[in-house]
Amino acid sequence: MKKLLNDPAKFVDEMLDGLCAAHPEFYRRAAPGARVIVRADAPVAGKVAIVSGGGSGHLPIFTGYVGPGLLDGCAIGEVFSSPSVEQIADAMRAANGGAGVLRLYGNYGGDCMNFDMAGEMLEMEDIPSTTVLLTDDVASAKPEERQKRRGVAGMVYAYKIAGAKADTGADLTEVTRVAQKVADACRSVGAALTPCTVPLAGKPTFQIADDEMEMGMGIHGEPGVWRGKLRTADQVAAEMMDKLLADQPLARGDRVSILVNSLGATPPEELYILYRHAAARLKDVGAEIVMPLVGRYATSMEMAGVSFTICKLDGELEGLLKAPAACAFWRV
Amino acid sequence: MALTTSILKTAWTRVAAQMDACKDELNALDGAVGDGDLGITMSRGAREVVEQLDALPDDLGMAFMKTAQAFTKTSGSTFGTLIATGLMAAAKATKGRTEAPWSEMPALLTGALDAMKARGKAELGDKTVLDALAAARDAIQGKDDPAGQLAAAAAAVDATLAAFRDKPNKVGRARIFAEKTVGLDDPGMVAFRRVVDGLTK
Known part of the structure; x- marks a missing residue:
């Protein structure tokens, strides 16, 4: 540790x-x-x-x-x-x-x-x-x-x-x-590249190879959807957006906020590369982005990885946001 | 004779000593499928209750309530909260009384069991402490002496441990490792068995 x-x-x-x-x-x-x-x-x-x-x-x-x-x-x-x-x-x-x-x-x-x-x-x-x-x-x-x-x-x-x-x-x-x-109104999905270590346990919460990632992993290392070779930022962002939009379809004119969040170790540079793809995808479906958030908002200490959250807004929620x-x- | 605050004090003193004695055993059992802190949860919780014993009121319900609060003080463990939930159910059932007849024990256990099922979102058959509690409750029906009740409960819990040993856990963190739990005793059931041991001494 x-x-x-x-x-x-x-x-x-x-x-x-x-x-x-x-x-x-x-x-x-x-x-x-x-x-x-x-x-x-x-x-x-x-x-x-x-x-x-x-x-x-x-x-x-x-x-x-x-x-x-x-x-x-x-x-x-x-x-x-x-x-x-x-x-x-x-x-x-x-x-x-x-x-x-x-x-x-x-x-x-x-x-x-x-x-x-x-x-x-x-x-x-x-x-x-x-x-x-x-x-x-x-x-x-x-x-x-x-x-x-x-x-x-x-x-x-x-x-x-x-x-x-x-x-x-x-x-x-x-x-x-x-x-x-x-x-x-909120849907999220995460992907992890590395584990983190709980101080009292002293060892990583799970094992993953240097060239692997896990899609859908939980913030405490709960098992995800698949584990495999690391993919490109666009591929990862596309799959995460697929999952979010399948679960909460958006129509032209919908207003949403999106949070592209670092799980801890992933730097803002990588987040913006991911955001670029996510924003283009939302534009494709015709959704309007309100107050996007990019940064470290919810982490698992030093875990490398990212999560996307889409919050679908109506007038009331947008005003309060x-x-x-x-x-x-x-x-x- | 009936259950009074004075008897509750003696009981907790014995249980706390027993939990200290079996702390490592429970940690090891829990470590196979969970985070390995069950022994610590039980011994710290019981010790915290013992700290409060002098302050327990004669009102049995209020005494149970104090023990429930004390038990959860030291950890956020779900098992500790389940125990406290059972104690709180007993508190509500005995509020305003200074004693509860031994013949009421099955009813108190049933109340605790129902509250724990609701809180833990678990059912009988999931291979948890609830199965052991239910077996103990059934075994003491119609008995109104504490020694007879404890002997019957011990035998019933032993039989329950044996009956569930080769089944998987269906709830809680152990559920993620369900297949690994086949052949293992449920740590919560063993903890309850050790509580009965402690009370018997």
């Missing part, structure tokens, strides 16, 4: 120490030493709070997106491991401004169980909460089993759009409706 760290067991806590020290205007620990990050000004009285969370190792997901117009709080687990029920409950308590809490996170078994249980605990404290799950990874289950799909980079759009809705002063029911709408928001990693 070749990583700049002090002690694998302190990886998460020292990362959070640095994050809060660098950006105190955005991030604050809910309690000293807690793996719970809330907005610097949390709780925002009268506003629906949006809480997310999951394992570490995906920055800016999840914690990075805490900020005005985005998330109110986050519970952070060990690398690639769910936060505990107690941490999630603490994040919800600290974020709650009296208008209830939306739990907005990715569909992973452990996270679902822990967020559900935290919600049940908060119910006993009379803090109402709702759930919206991201299930945007088209490679993780067939369309007829959409609810089983994993949540990946679509979360970025969900945070942004639901966060903007909450900023309008909308109530929990309305914020939940919009969050579900954006979750339903463009509303102001800020965190240390992204400003709109």
Whole structure:
């Protein structure tokens, strides 16, 4: 393992120490030493709070997106491991401004169980909460089993759009409706070139030959659709666009945002080579691109690879996507 | 005699000691199909509960609730959350009472089982701890002494382990390695068997 760290067991806590020290205007620990990050000004009285969370190792997901117009709080687990029920409950308590809490996170078994249980605990404290799950990874289950799909980079759009809705002063029911709408409008697919190493495990999450790639792989190394020789950027982009457009067909005049995301090690240069092809393809089908995002938005530490996310917009979603928001990693 | 907070305290002290003793065994079993932390989850969770024992109220429901919260404090492990889910079901069923008769144990186990099924989205037959719990619940029907209940539960869990050994796991992370799990004991079932061991001492 070749990583700049002090002690694998302190990886998460020292990362959070640095994050809060660098950006105190955005991030604050809910309690000293807690793996719970809330907005610097949390709780925002009268506003629906949006809480997310999951394992570490995906920055800016999840914690990075805490900020005005985005998330109110986050519970952070060990690398690639769910936060505990107690941490999630603490994040919800600290974020709650009296208008209830939306739990907005990715569909992973452990996270679902822990967020559900935290919600049940908060119910006993009379803090109402709702759930919206991201299930945007088209490679993780067939369309007829959409609810089983994993949540990946679509979360970025969900945070942004639901966060903007909450900023309008909308109530929990309305914020939940919009969050579900954006979750339903997102489709993602990824491809990995190299694995990453979980510090506490000390070895790569999977083995892959130097000249190979895996299409459809999950962000924790979950098996993908195929593994084979590395292909060109255009071939990879074409296949990823095929998968996204097959799952959510677009018609002439449709408006979409597209996120071309690095899984960590893939540099912006390669992302722009991929984006070039993806944008041409969207133009071919007659779709209009709104606010494209190219960069590192949802990662798996040092994994090399890319994911594409298409978020299909209507007037409501587009307006909310463009509303102001800020965190240390992204400003709109 | 009936289940009281005082008996709950004794039970957790014994379970925590037993979980420390079998930590490596459970880690190894889990490591074959999962991330190998089941022993740590169980021993840390139980120890956290033991830390809270002095503060447990006489209200049995509130006591169960405290143990559920304590158990999930140390890790985000799904197994820990499942256990806490079962404890929370018991908390709701016994809220406002200072004791529950031993004859109520099958009903409490049924409540825990239903809540755990819902939370884990698992069914009986998937080769999980739920199968062991269901077998134990069936075996203690009609018995109202704790020693008899524990003996019956131990035998039933042993039989369940044997019955599922050559079947694949159908749920959870182990499902991805389903074929590899044929011939292996389910780590969660073994953990429950060790809890019964701990209670029997």
